[in-house]
Amino acid sequence: MRIILASASPRRKELLGRIFVDFEIIPADVNEDTEIDNPQEAVIEVALRKADKVSEGDALVISADTTVWLDRFYNKPRDFHEAVQMLTELSGRRHHVYTGVCVRQGSKCVTFCEVSYVTFRKLTDREIADYVNTYEPYDKAGAYGIQHGEIIESYEGDLDNIIGLPVERLREVLRDWES
16 A cells, blocks of 8 residues: 655654555645634644645545644744744743644545643743754744753653654554554
8 A cells, every 4th residue: 555644744754654664755735824723623624735735546645734832823933033932932831732633545534633731941041042043943833842852841642742743543543444
């Protein structure tokens, strides 16, 4: 069976590699903006768009979208200033991380959303600037990667979800897929 990951994320590639040895990567270049205010529904809508964009014949397509939520969406920052602003607002606070996943094969489609929680340490302006300069967080929702843990106080839930692909939940969906 042909398997496609509709993502350019190296983190999602690594996570999907825990389930499949052989799969193709076809980045889905879609508009990730949405009018939906509900973060669970928004990430599922974007994941659906990504799967639809790269869907080919009977290939099994897996797509995902992740956002950070704390009173508003914290998607990928556009520049240094926006990354600093996001990290400043998240500093010392607990927020939600939502990942919407779409699994599509032909007309068969399943979507789901996983939520986890992350609490940042209280960060100084210098720590924030150093973080942005060191890790260049422009391809990460909320302007951070939990794998660069020095800014994280704690997390609850699925670590893989926070990184960008809830592997165990995806395994469950794929087990049911074949039955």
